[in-house]
Amino acid sequence: MIESLISFWASLPIALTTVIVILLKIVAIILPLILAVAYTTYAERKVIGYMQIRMGPNRVGPKGWLQPIADVVKLMFKEVIIPEKSSRFVFLFAPIMVLAPALVAWSVIPFADGMVLADVNAGLLFVLAITSLDVFGVILAGWASNSKYAMLSAMRVGAQVVSYEIAMGFALVGVLMASNSLNLSDIVNAQAGGIDNWFIWPLFGLFLVYFISGVAETNRAPFDVAEGESEIVAGFHVEYAGMAFALFFLAEYASMILISALTSLMFLGGWLSPFEGTFLVNIPAIGALFDSGIHWFLIKIMIFLFFYLWFRATFPRYRYDQIMRLGWKILIPVTIVWLFGEMVAIGLGWTPWA
Amino acid sequence: MLEAYLPILVFLGVGFVLATVLLVLGLLLGPNRSYPEKDSPFECGFAAFEDSRIKFDVRYYLVAILFIIFDLEIAFLFPWAIVLDKIGVFGLVSMGIFLGILILGFIYEWKKGALEWE
Numbered sequence: 001m002i003e004s005l006i007s008f009w010a011s012l013p014i015a016l017t018t019v020i021v022i023l024l025k026i027v028a029i030i031l032p033l034i035l036a037v038a039y040t041t042y043a044e045r046k047v048i049g050y051m052q053i054r055m056g057p058n059r060v061g062p063k064g065w066l067q068p069i070a071d072v073v074k075l076m077f078k079e080v081i082i083p084e085k086s087s088r089f090v091f092l093f094a095p096i097m098v099l100a101p102a103l104v105a106w107s108v109i110p111f112a113d114g115m116v117l118a119d120v121n122a123g124l125l126f127v128l129a130i131t132s133l134d135v136f137g138v139i140l141a142g143w144a145s146n147s148k149y150a151m152l153s154a155m156r157v158g159a160q161v162v163s164y165e166i167a168m169g170f171a172l173v174g175v176l177m178a179s180n181s182l183n184l185s186d187i188v189n190a191q192a193g194g195i196d197n198w199f200i201w202p203l204f205g206l207f208l209v210y211f212i213s214g215v216a217e218t219n220r221a222p223f224d225v226a227e228g229e230s231e232i233v234a235g236f237h238v239e240y241a242g243m244a245f246a247l248f249f250l251a252e253y254a255s256m257i258l259i260s261a262l263t264s265l266m267f268l269g270g271w272l273s274p275f276e277g278t279f280l281v282n283i284p285a286i287g288a289l290f291d292s293g294i295h296w297f298l299i300k301i302m303i304f305l306f307f308y309l310w311f312r313a314t315f316p317r318y319r320y321d322q323i324m325r326l327g328w329k330i331l332i333p334v335t336i337v338w339l340f341g342e343m344v345a346i347g348l349g350w351t352p353w354a
Numbered sequence: 355m356l357e358a359y360l361p362i363l364v365f366l367g368v369g370f371v372l373a374t375v376l377l378v379l380g381l382l383l384g385p386n387r388s389y390p391e392k393d394s395p396f397e398c399g400f401a402a403f404e405d406s407r408i409k410f411d412v413r414y415y416l417v418a419i420l421f422i423i424f425d426l427e428i429a430f431l432f433p434w435a436i437v438l439d440k441i442g443v444f445g446l447v448s449m450g451i452f453l454g455i456l457i458l459g460f461i462y463e464w465k466k467g468a469l470e471w472e
Binding site for chain 1 (some may be wrong): 357358359360361362364365366368371372373374376377378379380381383384385386387388390392393394395396397398407408410411413414417418421425428431432435436437438439443445446449450453457458462464469470
């Protein structure tokens with residue numbers, strides 16, 4: 001049986017087998033990702049619940065564990081309402097346009113040493129390009145809905161995302177100057193050799209700017225004026241219901257996880273262990289837990305995701321003019337000054353990261 | 355070298371197909387009982403009395419223009435940062451001058467009030 005399968009596999013044309021292998025890898029990325037998205041929503045409701053001294057969802061399944069599944073099923077069987085005045089095709093295309101880039105960006109993320117779908121040498125450039133595509137979907141959604149709230153929100157999102165993209169790009173340039181590579185695996189490997197080699201120490205300002213911009217970029221609290229329930233109801237997806245809304249939801253959480261992953265890759269050494277090179281690694285049996293591996297990457301992602309939830313539970317929403325002021329007048333000058341400092345340091349040959 | 359990008363292309367296809375399938379599934383599985391009130395744009399219970407594609411503030415447009423300038427700058431900085439160890443002090447100084455000119459522009463737009471909201 002197994003031999004016949006192997007010979008059948010060998011008889012397939014190479015082009016076909018390559019594509020099948022790629023597809024299997026993609027499934028191995030997307031399925032855990034969607035599961036992670038589902039349980040991030042659960043974690044969000046639980047964490048915020050406990051921060052507000054209540055239980056959070058606890059009715060569906062033991063301790064509410066099945067809540068996300070129930071939500072998915074519910075959304076699946078809800079009506080997708082298409083407003084009569086909307087542009088039908090654009091209205092339906094917008095959620096697709098939001099979700100697809102949020103998923104595709106994961107193709108260049110290295111989960112552990114060599115564990116990456118597409119090991120391209122322009123990885124970071126690709127991530128920057130593909131994540132900025134998300135805003136198109138949002139603006140299309142706002143325009144196509146032909147609703148005042150959606151339109152206002154789309155305008156706000158466009159200006160806000162675009163503003164924070166600059167600070168984000170500058171922060172990335174700082175990382176590139178230290179790593180001399182756009183390949184995400186190389187960026188992580190440049191931080192090898194213990195916790196003090198991580199880029200977070202020499203680039204601390206850029207790290208803060210990057211994560212704040214990431215929160216603003218994904219339109220999460222405290223920068224969620226795009227959705228701002230108290231002002232514009234639900235923002236750009238006010239007219240969306242059922243599965244069309246679920247796609248926006250999926251994309252938002254996939255982007256959150258992506259930003260967390262990127263922050264840990266670029267500043268916290270991705271899959272590298274904080275105990276790298278210490279005696280803990282040599283302990284028999286449990287030493288592997290302290291050594292570098294995918295588990296450290298996942299732990300770091302979870303830490304940043306927890307920050308997202310924590311922000312949402314504790315910060316009041318920024319006013320729109322405050323958001324723009326923070327982006328243009330604080331984050332951009334901070335990054336420029338930091339870049340100049342880095343340039344001077346490199347010019348003087350003082351490179352603590354090398 | 356280009357074949358390293360094949361998985362991305364496939365992933366792009368999978369991403370769009372998955373999103374489309376989910377949407378179509380929602381359209382098929384959900385009910386379809388529409389009536390004029392449900393299909394009208396949401397406006398807190400009021401009937402919409404004009405088209406929603408109204409005039410909007412020119413500042414959004416201004417922000418977009420400023421963004422293009424800065425994003426181009428970042429596009430210039432990316433390849434520069436990669437070859438930093440090969441171009442040495444000359445590369446650093448020339449990028450310093452380039453950034454300096456852009457910062458002058460940034461200060462100008464700041465003083466002109468292009469970044470003010472209100």
